[in-house]
Amino acid sequence: xxxxxxxxxxxxxxxxxxxxxxxxxxxxxxxxxxxxxxxxxxxxxxxxxxxxxxxxxxxxxxxxxxxxxxxxxxxxxxxxxxxxxxxxxxxxxxxxxxxxxxxxxxxxxxxxxxxxxxxxxxxxxxxxxxxxxxxxxxxxxxxxxxxxxxxxxxxxxxxxxxxxxxxxxxxxxxxxxxxxxxxxxxxxxxxxxxxxxxxxxxxxxxxxxxxxxxxxxxxxxxxxxxxxxxxxxxxxxxxxxxxxxxxxxxxxxxxxxxxxxxxxxxxxxxxxxxxxxxxxxxxxxxxxxxx
Amino acid sequence: xxxxxxxxxxxxxxxxxxxxxxxxxxxxxxxxxxxxxxxxxxxxxxxxxxxxxxxxxxxxxxxxxxxxxxxxxxxxxxxxxxxxxxxxxxxxxxxxxxxxxxxxxxxxxxxxxxxxxxxxxxxxxxxxxxxxxxxxxxxxxxxxxxxxxxxxxxxx
Numbered sequence: 217x218x219x220x221x222x223x224x225x226x227x228x229x230x231x232x233x234x235x236x237x238x239x240x241x242x243x244x245x246x247x248x249x250x251x252x253x254x255x256x257x258x259x260x261x262x263x264x265x266x267x268x269x270x271x272x273x274x275x276x277x278x279x280x281x282x283x284x285x286x287x288x289x290x291x292x293x294x295x296x297x298x299x300x301x302x303x304x305x306x307x308x309x310x311x312x313x314x315x316x317x318x319x320x321x322x323x324x325x326x327x328x329x330x331x332x333x334x335x336x337x338x339x340x341x342x343x344x345x346x347x348x349x350x351x352x353x354x355x356x357x358x359x360x361x362x363x364x365x366x367x368x369x370x371x372x373x374x375x376x377x378x379x380x381x382x383x384x385x386x387x388x389x390x391x392x393x394x395x396x397x398x399x400x401x402x403x404x405x406x407x408x409x410x411x412x413x414x415x416x417x418x419x420x421x422x423x424x425x426x427x428x429x430x431x432x433x434x435x436x437x438x439x440x441x442x443x444x445x446x447x448x449x450x451x452x453x454x455x456x457x458x459x460x461x462x463x464x465x466x467x468x469x470x471x472x473x474x475x476x477x478x479x480x481x482x483x484x485x486x487x488x489x490x491x492x493x494x495x496x497x498x499x500x501x502x503x504x505x506x507x
Numbered sequence: 508x509x510x511x512x513x514x515x516x517x518x519x520x521x522x523x524x525x526x527x528x529x530x531x532x533x534x535x536x537x538x539x540x541x542x543x544x545x546x547x548x549x550x551x552x553x554x555x556x557x558x559x560x561x562x563x564x565x566x567x568x569x570x571x572x573x574x575x576x577x578x579x580x581x582x583x584x585x586x587x588x589x590x591x592x593x594x595x596x597x598x599x600x601x602x603x604x605x606x607x608x609x610x611x612x613x614x615x616x617x618x619x620x621x622x623x624x625x626x627x628x629x630x631x632x633x634x635x636x637x638x639x640x641x642x643x644x645x646x647x648x649x650x651x652x653x654x655x656x657x658x659x660x661x662x663x
Contacts, residue, residue: 222509222526222572245570252529252568253549265526269573294562318638319616321550323562324569407551407638 217255224267228274228381231266232356235379238264244381246290247324249317250333274328274383277301285387289328293340294319296327306387308396308415312343315400318407328382331367334374334438337409341368341439343398344385345431346415352384353377361386365431368438391419391427395501397494400433401486404477410434411477412470412486416494418449420502425449430495434477435470435487442466445491454499455507463492511575515540516584524571530564531555533571534581542582542611546640553639556612557581563619582611585618594618594656601663603652605643613639617653626657 225231235242241263245251254260268274268290275290277299285305287296296302296313303310316322316330316339330340331351341364349364356379364385367374376382396417400410413433419426428449430442448462472483496506512521515538522537534540534557543566546554550565557566558580585592594614597603604610613636620627620635627635632650641649655663 217527217529219525219527222570224572224575245573248570248573249550249565249568252570256548265570267573317550318553319619319635320553320556320563320565320638323559324564405637 217252218258218261220255220262220265222265222267224270226270228271228354228383231268231271231381232354232379234264234266235381236356238266240378242266242378244268244332246326246329247292249321249325250329250335268328268381279305281389283386284389287327287385287387289326289331289382289384291327293322293325293327293330297322305389306347308347308398308417309340309343309387311396312339312398312415315339315398327385331364331385332374332376332382334368334372336368336371336436336438336440337434338439339398339400339410339413339433342413342415342431342433344387345439345441346396346417346429347387347390348429350386350388351382352386353380354383355380359383365441371437373438390417393421393426393502394419395498395503397497397501399490399494399497401490409477412472412483412490414487414490414494416491416498418454418495418498418502418504420499420504423504424451424453425499426451428495428498430466430491432466432470432487432491435466435472435483437471437473440469442469442491444469449495453507454495454504459492459495459506463488463495466491509572509575511572513574513577513579515579516581526570526572528571529567530557530559530569530571530574530579531566533574534566534579537571540581540583543615544608544611546608546612551638551640552609553612553616554609556615556639558615558619561619561622563616580615580618582614585614592618593659593661594621594653596661597652597656598649600661601652601655602648603644604641604649609639609641613641613649617649617656620653621657627653629654 243262274288293313400413544554546552550568555566
């Protein structure tokens with residue numbers, strides 16, 4: 217790892233000032249599990265590290281009946297998987313967090329870090345897309361919110377500007393007839409990145425799918441929302457045939473990279489299988505059944 | 508360089524470190540506590556597991572400056588004088604280690620588990636310990652040792 221200067225601002229204003237001052241030379245660090253690995257391999261060589269760890273207000277979780285969940289960017293994965301509020305109001309996010317790597321990573325790695333890092337293989341982004349989450353960014357000119365399905369722009373790239381900080385994730389309230397599932401296909405080890413992962417959320421109304429979200433990890437250069445699959449299901453009564461036909465559409469959306477977890481063709485096939493399974497589980501979670 | 512202060516195994520420690528000093532190097536080379544091992548160096552193998560403010564972390568991925576003001580516990584902090592911690596004793600009694608390289612990490616990870624959940628099921632032990640790799644034991648002896656320590660058993 218190349219040497220750098222480490223700073224630990226006491227307020228968000230100081231953190232923003234540090235980003236403005238150091239410009240391209242600065243990187244934000246929270247848990248560090250992603251960034252330190254990249255720095256050790258000298259893939260990223262910042263001259264300045266601006267640590268967020270003193271900004272404890274960014275680790276809060278709150279729930280509001282109308283606005284939904286608001287989760288501070290510094291919340292760790294372990295906090296997400298164990299938080300009673302998150303488990304009750306966004307079980308999909310708690311489940312995705314529980315499936316990340318090992319307990320040692322989950323105690324360090326943060327929600328904001330997972331979003332800002334934008335590694336397409338990671339677990340929280342697909343879950344957040346399926347939950348219609350919004351990313352709150354704070355910059356020198358104030359705050360803005362971005363829908364998370366617009367947030368990821370490329371391989372490890374997001375809409376975040378170099379002088380902005382991801383401060384919070386907002387998740388709107390879900391209808392009570394809502395079921396969700398996060399499936400992670402792990403043919404090798406349980407702490408691995410997925411060969412493909414799928415987050416699905418389904419709302420049912422009188423046996424028909426009134427709303428649905430499907431998002432995938434490890435399926436393209438960014439976390440991916442499968443809108444074509446959603447459109448094929450909205451308003452339909454879930455049957456095996458409907459699910460098979462809708463899931464098959466994901467093959468035209470994914471653009472997986474071949475690696476030691478599988479060839480691109482294999483991952484495309486597995487995306488179909490796991491979309492169908494995740495939808496089946498989410499429908500069951502919503503109190504429905506696949507006819 | 509940064510001046511950092513923390514408690515390590517209950518003792519106050521103050522040192523000057525380069526900003527990019529890793530926590531594992533700080534513990535091993537600056538403090539001379541060589542129980543934690545740097546195995547994979549990418550946060551996967553678990554050999555460098557220590558507790559930071561009570562939570563298990565990969566000290567190979569943490570910066571020493573990020574532990575400033577905190578509390579670090581390593582394998583060297585578990586025994587009380589000559590009396591081993593119940594987990595240490597159970598790993599001996601139940602054959603929970605062979606070559607010993609992974610053992611400090613295994614014991615620190617299992618200590619964090621029992622601190623959070625004093626009576627875990629075998630399934631919960633497997634899920635929590637899944638990231639601490641051992642190439643000797645086949646893991647069953649490790650699980651037995653943790654179950655024995657949780658049950659307060661001494662000797663098989």
